[in-house]
Amino acid sequence: MKTLRVAVIGCGSIAQHRHLPEYEQNPHTTIVAVCDPVEERAKKVAKLYGAIAYTDHMQLLEKEEIDLVSVCTPNAYHAPISIDALKAGTHVLCEKPMATSAEECEAMIKAAEEAGMCLMIGHNQRFVSSHEKARQLIATGDIGKIYSFRTTFGHGGPEGWSVDGENSWFFKKDQAFIGAMGDLGVHKADLLRYLLGEEVVEVGAFVTTSAKQGDVDDNAVAILKTESGIVGTLTASWSYVAKEDNSTILYGENAILRLEDDPHYSLIVHYKNGETVKYELGQIQSNDEGGQTDSRVIAHFVNSVLEGKEPPISGKEGYASLNIILAAMEASRTGRTIKL
Template sequence: MKTLKVGVIGCGSIAQHRHLPEYQANKNVEIVAVCDPNEARVNEIAAKYEAKAYTNYEELLASGEVDVVSVCTPNYLHAPISIAALEAGVHVLCEKPMATSQEEADAMIEAAKKSGKKLMIAHNQRFVPSHQKARQLIESGEIGKLYSFRTAFGHPGPEGWSVDGKDSWFFRKEQAFIGAMGDLGVHKTDLLRYLLGEDITEVGAFVETSAKDFADVDDNAVCVLKTESGVVGTLAASWAYTAKEDNSTIIYGEKAILRLEDHPTYSLIVQYATGEVVNYELGKIQSNDEGGQSSSQVVDHFVESILTDKEPLITGEEGMKSLAVILAALKSSDTKQITRV
């Protein structure tokens, strides 16, 4: 089998904790290049992975050395770098949110179509065992008609995790464009679309900055969402859950309630209307805490989709639909009106 040559563009925390170690662990790839404008950082990472260091992504792409890149940069660079890579005939795994506007997302999808190369967005929540099991239960009719849901993704904020702490691009509007909603909320819109098997059509949202006085992006958001079949529920995304991460989802159906990642031991609890309760121990969700799942499976899935020439689970189109919900939430918060996606 062909060994894919990989370059990682952006050497911050997500590259260091996820992409680089997961590529290194995959026997079908070889990390040949890393890129970051911070020279000291990129040289250190290059030495660690025995890869070539670049401070300019255009030079990396022009080298013709790579088959695949991961784009792990600040949000505002996702689209331009992904498009440049696709136009250079390189497969792209892009971090979320895929872009900062609908136009950018469209341009990325178009570039992938034209080049015939794969574009995947790194929404890792679809690979969590409890989420996959819940989707099966919903699809099989086990839960009956769906009535409602609530999902949350919150932690104390990226300053504890980002390589640059409080000086991180995460908190700067011109680089991030969007805060907790782009960092965490978009993961949950993607998860809900995956679990429920339908799109979200309307959003009402409050998107605030209340916890991080040094940030000029949102750090606390609560949204009410409605799906195409009329299922309603809430989504919270926050950098203000100061003591403990919350990454839970609850689905309320006619025959049962599903509790996902809502218990320290059981990653999925099914509470049937008959009174029966089934607890599943399916392994921990990936998290930045010690003891979280070691691999997000995103890289392995992407590599496999290239080698077998199959569509990845989260295509550009899928990433765009999940981003569109976030863009609608921002509009709703600004206009104080329910917004159509």
């Protein structure tokens, strides 16, 4: 089987902790080049992986024969760099949030279609074992009709994760576009679409900046309604000063599903007949110690390219999930609910 030549553009924490190690461990890929505007960082990462360092992504695309590109840059550059790579004839895995607007999402999807290249968005929550099991239980009818849900993703903020700490691009609107909702909320929007198997059609929200020094949101609560009438809440926060919370609870006709809400069992199902089933399915990927180390995103991306099939989280899927967050931002700004 062909070995795919990989370039990683953007050498910050997500590249160093997720993309690069997972490409290195994948038997079908070899890391050829890396790119970062901070030359010292690019060289340091390149040396670690035996790759060539660049500070300009266009030079990398012009000089190297690349099959796959991971775009791990600040959010504002996701669309332009992804489009450049697609036009250069490389398959693209773009970090979330996919882009900064509906127009950018559409341009990325169009570029992938015209180039005949694979475009995947890096939402890893779909590949968490407890989430996969919950989706199966819902799809088989075991839980019955879903009435409501609540999902949250919160931690102490990107300064504890980003390579630039408190000076991170995450806090700068011109680079990040949005804050906790783009960093965390969009993951949960994608997860809800995956679990429920239907689209969100109406969004209301309160989005605030209260915990951090910056010009992006750091606390948000959205109320979502799906096409079948399921209603629930989505919370994204950078103000959780204790343990990270990445939980989801689904309230169904026959049972309540508690996902990533218990330190020992990743999925607990409480049935209305009094029975409780506890699943030990491994821990969710986390910035906290002890979390899952392999996101499985790279494996799915590589397999999609090798098998010539649409990736599990295509550009259209990434767009649909981001659209929920864009609607939440608009709902908060205007003080009204937004219909999708």
